[in-house]
Structure formats: structure tokens, C-alpha cells
Amino acid sequence: MNTEQNTVVRHIRTVLVEDDTPVRERLAHIIETWDQADLVAVCSTVAEANDIIDAEPINLLVTDLKLPDGNGIEVIRKLAKQQRDAQAMVISVLADERTVLEAIEAGATGYLLKDADTPDLIESILDLMAGRSPISSSIARVLVRRLSDDNKMSHLDNETAVPALTPREMDIIWGIAKGFTYGELAERLKISHQTVPVHIRNIYRKLQASNRSEAVYEAARLGIIRL
Structure with missing residues (x-):
């Protein structure tokens, strides 16, 4: 990580939303052991995450999309409405065009697939908090393809x-x-x-x-x- 990124923000108040236990534990460990983040809560459902957003000021939401009681996009929308300065990052196995676009339209400014390793996750969070939009390469291809299709339609x-x-x-x-x-x-x-x-x-x-x-x-x- 470069010096500029390290000075962007410290003690990023983070909420993690993930229902898969092994993945949740791995991501929680990454965030907990990183000295620039405070893990405010670890949730496994939309309801739990919404309660935390109501109760706690946060800087970052890291969320899966497919959850037992709904979709993480619901949580992203709530965060965008109630805590407008907070950032939302999706970490999901879902990479279809509709899901990606819905997440971005809801307010997600980062989108990673679950194959991201520890350095990638931390670098991506720093990029996100610095105002950039980190996305996995396969997600970028989805957006480029959609842009290409839309540009063709716009000519018509x-x-x-x-x-x-x-x-x-x-x-x-x-x-x-x-x-x-x-x-x-x-x-x-x-x-x-x-x-x-x-x-x-x-x-x-x-x-x-x-x-x-x-x-x-x-x-x-x-x-x-x-x-």
C-alpha cells in the first residue's frame, strides 16, 4: 500500500453482512486485525444490518447480496438514505448484469467477487474510502458490455x-x-x-x-x- 492511501482515513467504522459462516469469519478476521478499521458489527441478515444502520454511525458497509431474509441491495439502499457519507462495497458470487447494475444504482461504489484475497480487500477498501470505485475485472466486463449495448441503442x-x-x-x-x-x-x-x-x-x-x-x-x- 502506498503512503497516500495509508493517510486517507483511519479507524473506518465498518459493518460486515455475510450469512456464510466460513466467509463471514474470514472477512471479519481481515477487518478486525487491520489497524485502520473498527468492526462495529457482524451481521448475517438484512434485518440485523438494518438495525445497526439505525443505531450506529458507520463509514463502510461490506455486504453480500443473497441473504436469508432478502437481498443486501436493500441494506445498501437504506444506508444511502440514512447515512449518505458512508460507502458500500459488495462482496458476492453474483456477477450477472442485472444484479451488478441494481447494486450500483442502489448506492454501491465498490463490487468485488468472493475470490478476493486479503491484500486485495484492504487495498480495495482504501481505494473506496479515497473516493475511487474498486471493482473486480469480471464486473468491469459486465459494465463495459452494458455500456456498449446502451451506446448502440442511443445511436438508434x-x-x-x-x-x-x-x-x-x-x-x-x-x-x-x-x-x-x-x-x-x-x-x-x-x-x-x-x-x-x-x-x-x-x-x-x-x-x-x-x-x-x-x-x-x-x-x-x-x-x-x-x-
Whole structure:
């Protein structure tokens, strides 16, 4: 891990949601023994996770999707609604297009498959907390394929309204797509750190997006940027 990542945030208050006992124990051990995280709760159901979100401030949700009493996407939606500054990472065996897109639309900003080893998980959490969107390569292929299909459809629909982004907003969306943090964007564009979130909120509104991944997806789908 590089120095920049290590200084991003310490004591990440984390909730783990996983119903498979061996996987839950392995992931819990990784998080518990990492000095930059505090494991607030380990849950095995949607209901347990929702109760924790109601009761505890958290920075990070790490969740499976297929749970005994529902889908982890329900927990992601609740987190996005109640604790908007928190981040959500999916760790799942599910990699079909519909599931991936639903998770991202719900508010997930990271998506890993369960084959991730310890260094990959920790690096991914640091990337997530630094404002990036870590995803497994197979998940990336799902998104690229969907983007390609949507771009083909957009060429057939000339009446689709494309939101007009200002030149500065274009700079920002390109930076988001490249994985730059707010601080890096401010430094590169020579604007104040307080201005960046304002531009990003405007971009989210125009693209009808709720997070970085969704904003980049919509910008690419509409042909505003090319990945």
C-alpha cells in the first residue's frame, strides 16, 4: 500500500453482512486485525444490518447480496438514505448484469467477487474510502458490455436528451472516471476543495445519478465521455 492511501482515513467504522459462516469469519478476521478499521458489527441478515444502520454511525458497509431474509441491495439502499457519507462495497458470487447494475444504482461504489484475497480487500477498501470505485475485472466486463449495448441503442434514438455539462463539469466527470479524489481534482483544476463537491452535486443532478459509479456510467452511456 502506498503512503497516500495509508493517510486517507483511519479507524473506518465498518459493518460486515455475510450469512456464510466460513466467509463471514474470514472477512471479519481481515477487518478486525487491520489497524485502520473498527468492526462495529457482524451481521448475517438484512434485518440485523438494518438495525445497526439505525443505531450506529458507520463509514463502510461490506455486504453480500443473497441473504436469508432478502437481498443486501436493500441494506445498501437504506444506508444511502440514512447515512449518505458512508460507502458500500459488495462482496458476492453474483456477477450477472442485472444484479451488478441494481447494486450500483442502489448506492454501491465498490463490487468485488468472493475470490478476493486479503491484500486485495484492504487495498480495495482504501481505494473506496479515497473516493475511487474498486471493482473486480469480471464486473468491469459486465459494465463495459452494458455500456456498449446502451451506446448502440442511443445511436438508434436520436431524440434522447443529453444533459449539457459546463466545461468545468466536463473536467470533473473526466476526473471522476479516472478515479481522482476530491483533493486531487481540486489540485489539478486549481480550484478550491469546497468547490469540487458543488460541481459534483450539479453533475449528479443533471445525470440523475446518486454516486460516482452511476455518474460515470450515465456520462458514458449518453456519449458525454468515452471510456
